[in-house]
Amino acid sequence: MIAPGKEFNCFVLGVALVVGALLSCAPVTPPPPRQDISSPIIRVGLLEHRDEVRIEPTGPFYILTLKPNPLKLVPSNGIWKIRVRSGNPAQQHYRIRLFSSRRKDLARDKAQIFKEKYRSVILETEGEELMAGDRPILDRRFYSVFLRDVFTTRSSAEAKIYQLGINHAEIVSFVDKSARGQLVLEAPNGKSVLIDNALRFTGPPIKVYDIDVGKGFHWQRDENRIYRSEIEVYIDRTGKLSVINVLPLQLYLQGVVPGEMSHGFPLEALKAQAVAARTFFLYHFARKHPNSDFDVCDDVHCQAFVGKSRETEKTNTAVAETRGVVMVYNDDLCSTPYSAVCGGHTEDASSAWHSDGEPYLTGHYDLPEKLVPHSFDLRTEPSARAWIDATPPVYCNLNTLEEASWADYAKKYLRWQIELSRFDLQKHIRQFTNSDIGDITDLVPLRRGVSGRISELDIIGTRGKIHLERELVIRRTLSPSTLYSSCFVVEKRGNRELPHTFVLKGAGWGHGVGMCQIGASSMAAKGIDYAKILRHYYRGIELKRLY
Numbered sequence: 434m435i436a437p438g439k440e441f442n443c444f445v446l447g448v449a450l451v452v453g454a455l456l457s458c459a460p461v462t463p464p465p466p467r468q469d470i471s472s473p474i475i476r477v478g479l480l481e482h483r484d485e486v487r488i489e490p491t492g493p494f495y496i497l498t499l500k501p502n503p504l505k506l507v508p509s510n511g512i513w514k515i516r517v518r519s520g521n522p523a524q525q526h527y528r529i530r531l532f533s534s535r536r537k538d539l540a541r542d543k544a545q546i547f548k549e550k551y552r553s554v555i556l557e558t559e560g561e562e563l564m565a566g567d568r569p570i571l572d573r574r575f576y577s578v579f580l581r582d583v584f585t586t587r588s589s590a591e592a593k594i595y596q597l598g599i600n601h602a603e604i605v606s607f608v609d610k611s612a613r614g615q616l617v618l619e620a621p622n623g624k625s626v627l628i629d630n631a632l633r634f635t636g637p638p639i640k641v642y643d644i645d646v647g648k649g650f651h652w653q654r655d656e657n658r659i660y661r662s663e664i665e666v667y668i669d670r671t672g673k674l675s676v677i678n679v680l681p682l683q684l685y686l687q688g689v690v691p692g693e694m695s696h697g698f699p700l701e702a703l704k705a706q707a708v709a710a711r712t713f714f715l716y717h718f719a720r721k722h723p724n725s726d727f728d729v730c731d732d733v734h735c736q737a738f739v740g741k742s743r744e745t746e747k748t749n750t751a752v753a754e755t756r757g758v759v760m761v762y763n764d765d766l767c768s769t770p771y772s773a774v775c776g777g778h779t780e781d782a783s784s785a786w787h788s789d790g791e792p793y794l795t796g797h798y799d800l801p802e803k804l805v806p807h808s809f810d811l812r813t814e815p816s817a818r819a820w821i822d823a824t825p826p827v828y829c830n831l832n833t834l835e836e837a838s839w840a841d842y843a844k845k846y847l848r849w850q851i852e853l854s855r856f857d858l859q860k861h862i863r864q865f866t867n868s869d870i871g872d873i874t875d876l877v878p879l880r881r882g883v884s885g886r887i888s889e890l891d892i893i894g895t896r897g898k899i900h901l902e903r904e905l906v907i908r909r910t911l912s913p914s915t916l917y918s919s920c921f922v923v924e925k926r927g928n929r930e931l932p933h934t935f936v937l938k939g940a941g942w943g944h945g946v947g948m949c950q951i952g953a954s955s956m957a958a959k960g961i962d963y964a965k966i967l968r969h970y971y972r973g974i975e976l977k978r979l980y
Contacts, residue, residue, distance in 0.1 A: 471566045471980065472681035475714075477738055478727035479641055479660070480676040486515045486666050491659065492637035496618075498628050511621030512642070518627060520614035520672035527590040530603040532578040533559075540576035551597060553581040561719045565980040571766075573719035583609065607724070614668045631667030633679070638741050639664045641676060647733065651914035660688075660740035669726065677727050678740065685729075686710055686752045687744050692737035693771075694950055696745040697839030699957035702950075703751035705966040708976070709948055710736055712759040712769040715979070755963070757980040760971055762793050767974055774846040775799050775884065775949035776920055776941025777820070777827035778811060779970065784882030785904050785944045793971045796883040796945070799827040799952045811885035814878065818922045820885055821940050824848060828952035829941075837958065843951045846942035849917055853935045861913050862892060862899070870894030872931055876911075876923045884945050886920040895931075904944055917942045947971060 480486060489512045531554065532543040544556040556578055563571035584590040590604045616632065619625040638659045647653045662680035669675040689710045690703055698706075713736060714729060721735055722728065731738040760767040768791055770782070782794035798805045804826075811817050824830060824847065831837040831844055859873045871894040880889040882904075890907050892899040901907050904919035921939030925932035948970040956966050964976055 472683040473563050473565050473570065473980070474679065475563075475682050475685055475729065476665075476727040477678040477680070477685060478675065478722070478725065478730045479644060479664075479678055480674070482669060482671050483674045483676070484516065486674050486676055487512050487642040488515070488634065488664060488666075489513065489640040489642070490634060490637055491639065494634055494636035494639070497633040497635060499630060513621060514617075514619040515632075515666050515674060516617045516619070517668060517672065517674060518615040518617045520668045521612060522672035523608040523612040523670035525606055526609045527584040527587050528605050528607060529580040529582065529584075529590055529594060529599070530577050530605050531580065531599070533575055533603075535575050537576045540578060544578045547578055551580060551599075555579050555581050560723075563715070563718055568980075570980055571715055571718055579605075608670050612668045612670050612672055614672065616666070616668065616674075631665065633663050633665045635663040641740075645732065649909065649915055650733065653914070656739075656742075658740045658742045667726070675726065678731075678738075682711070682714070683752060683756065685714070685738065687749050688738045688740045688742075689736050690751055691743035691745060691748045692739035694748075694954070695839055695842075696743065696748050698954045699839075700747060700751060701957035701961065701963045701966065702954040703748055704755050704963035705948065705953050705957070706771075706950065707751045707755045708758050708760060708963065708967060709769045709771050711755070711757075712767055713771075715759060716766045716768050757978045758976055759979050760967060760974045761977045762791070762974050764977075767791070767793060767971060769948070769971065770794070770944065770946045771948035771950055771970075772941075772943025772945055773949075774829050774843055774942040774951045775827075775945045776847060776918060776939075777825050777829060778884040778945070779947065779949060780882045780884040780886050780904075780945035782946050784886065784888045785946050793973050794946055795972060797972070799829055799949055800825075811883060812881045814881075814922075817881055817885040817920070821848065821920065821922055821938050828955040829949050831951065831955060834955060834958055837955070840951055840954055843942070846917055846951075848938075848940055850936065850938045851912075851916075853911070853937065855931075855933055855935065858911070858935060859894070862910060865910050865913075866899055868899055869896070870899055871896035873935075874931060875925070876935060878923070884920060885940065886918060886945055888919070890919075911937075918945065920945070 531547050532540060534540045540556055544554055547554045556576060558574055559577050560573040560575050562569050562574055582593060584593065587604055594602050613630055616628045617625050618628055618632065638661050640657055640659045641664060642657045644656050644658050646656050660678045661684050662678065665677045665679055666674060686707055690707050693710065694703055694706045717735070718728060722730065729735045760769055778796060778798050780796040782788035783790055788794065809816055811820055826833050830847055831840055855873050862873070863869050870892065873892060873894050875893040877891040877893060878887045879891060882888050886904050887907055888902065888904060890901045892901065901910055907919045908916040918939055918941040920941050921937045924936040924938065926936060927933035948967070953966050956969065968974060
């Protein structure tokens with residue numbers, strides 16, 4: 434299969450000029466070379482497991498396939514459709530990993546030891562190396578020792594571990610056979626052709642229809658978006674269609690910055706966003722989607738990537754003027770999460786999710802150091818309530834600026850209030866958790882982080898309780914569109930023993946870890962440059978140009 438092995442990147446494929454030559458016999462010229470080969474080439478997942486994909490090139494384009502001879506299609510403008518004619522899903526199997534290390538020599542020595550004990554073992558390289566041109570800039574490779582045996586079920590692998598008396602082994606699932614099949618490519622004039630396994634469109638920007646946006650959040654919707662560089666459509670491991678955008682990292686960032694920040698934000702804030710987004714991608718490379726055919730997805734799980742659709746000269750300038758710049762701590766790439774509105778205080782990463790205790794991801798007031806109220810502890814209920822009831826002059830309070838029209842939409846997230854009927858709340862909780870604890874009588878915060886965000890919560894019902902941990906779990910359990918943040922206090926209305934309504938008063942939008950995007954925009958509006966903005970939100974970091 435083409436996608437997982439990335440054979441398309443070599444361009445050793447058949448080329449056909451489908452549009453542009455029209456019905457003439459003009460010779461087919463080679464596709465233009467990729468732009469900016471000194472920037473790493475990456476793969477962004479756009480769509481997965483679809484029955485049909487629709488695309489619309491914005492000008493004459495090329496199709497690349499596995500066939501050695503050019504395709505012959507009647508050219509026409511409009512929407513092209515791709516469907517699966519026959520698709521065979523990939524087969525999932527299991528293997529036993531005995532040892533793994535970043536050091537090849539150590540793995541080689543371990544392989545020899547295991548070979549003497551278990552006889553049939555193999556040393557393999559896993560992970561990837563990210564290249565900028567012919568220069569490696571990031572090495573995510575590691576070396577593993579496996580038993581040679583391949584198992585069709587996890588239970589059979591477990592039985593083998595028990596039989597051999599192996600300690601500390603790991604069962605790893607993998608796809609041993611690439612999905613294969615035939616695609617139907619239908620031109621706008623209705624004519625079609627069969628293509629094996631995969632194809633790629635290259636040339637002008639290409640519109641892709643029905644992109645999922647913000648799934649599970651209050652802005653969930655479908656969009657049609659335009660993408661630069663190349664669009665790959667292939668039969669994925671489920672036997673259906675997936676779509677990937679293959680492009681240089683710089684072009685990817687040109688689609689992330691306006692996806693994560695409004696183009697109206699001050700330039701220095703956009704530059705801070707560009708550096709945070711670049712570092713975020715590189716830090717998570719080969720980690721967030723290690724067994725996928727793409728490096729990064731296009732939504733909030735990774736970063737919002739909107740392609741060319743919202744690019745502006747200003748957002749592209751932010752990417753260009755910070756080219757290759759990343760954040761490091763002790764010369765190691767940083768984890769650089771960010772959120773929309775911190776509500777006046779950022780959060781410790783260790784409170785929001787399982788983290789490595791990164792010293793640069795500790796929560797603090799979104800204020801200049803001289804204005805910090807050191808005696809105010811937001812981990813206590815009285816302080817959290819007083820904080821949420823107040824509107825402090827923090828950076829993300831846009832009312833501290835004379836003019837902040839670029840972010841008027843965000844003002845409602847500094848402090849917010851929602852009302853949840855008991856009926857709707859318990860219906861959603863029952864569906865989301867698959868647990869029925871009867872009528873909801875109370876929501877009890879058990880632990881708060883340094884920003885006041887709840888990290889542990891009990892939902893009390895007439896027939897039991899549900900214990901929740903981690904801010905995103907809490908936000909999703911209490912609302913089908915995900916609460917703005919877990920920094921909230923609870924008020925009950927109606928019968929005290931069985932209230933009819935729960936009122937949540939809250940602060941901020943998002944997990945609150947790392948950079949506050951609205952706070953960054955406010956700092957930039959006050960004349961603070963992007964380097965100082967980043968050092969405010971990620972304490973102790975340094976900036977380094979990687980490519």
